[in-house]
Amino acid sequence: MLADMTDFDHMTAGALLRDLAYAMSKLGEYRRFKRAAVIADKGWIETTTRLAGKLFPNTEARLFHAGELEEAMRWVAGFRRDLIDGGL
Numbered sequence: 001m002l003a004d005m006t007d008f009d010h011m012t013a014g015a016l017l018r019d020l021a022y023a024m025s026k027l028g029e030y031r032r033f034k035r036a037a038v039i040a041d042k043g044w045i046e047t048t049t050r051l052a053g054k055l056f057p058n059t060e061a062r063l064f065h066a067g068e069l070e071e072a073m074r075w076v077a078g079f080r081r082d083l084i085d086g087g088l
Helices: 012-025 027-032 045-057 069-077 080-085
Strands: 002-004 034-041 060-064
Touching: 002 069, 012 027, 027 069, 034 045, 045 060, 060 069
Parallel strands: 002 034, 034 060
Antiparallel strands: none
């Protein structure tokens, strides 16, 4: 899973509650996601990403910053950089 949240500014309390309710209803399904890459430059999103990594131990969560989209895509897809750079 990859989420680019670089343009995400804020969330209303109502939207946050709806989002949390939906996330809780899908709790058993999160193990399908081996990795979650989040692209963001805001501290509260970074904190949330670290927290998600602890709440969902079957999903490895990693934060990337603006401009790191390609790296985030490679990581979330599970590709190793040495294989990409060195060829197959």
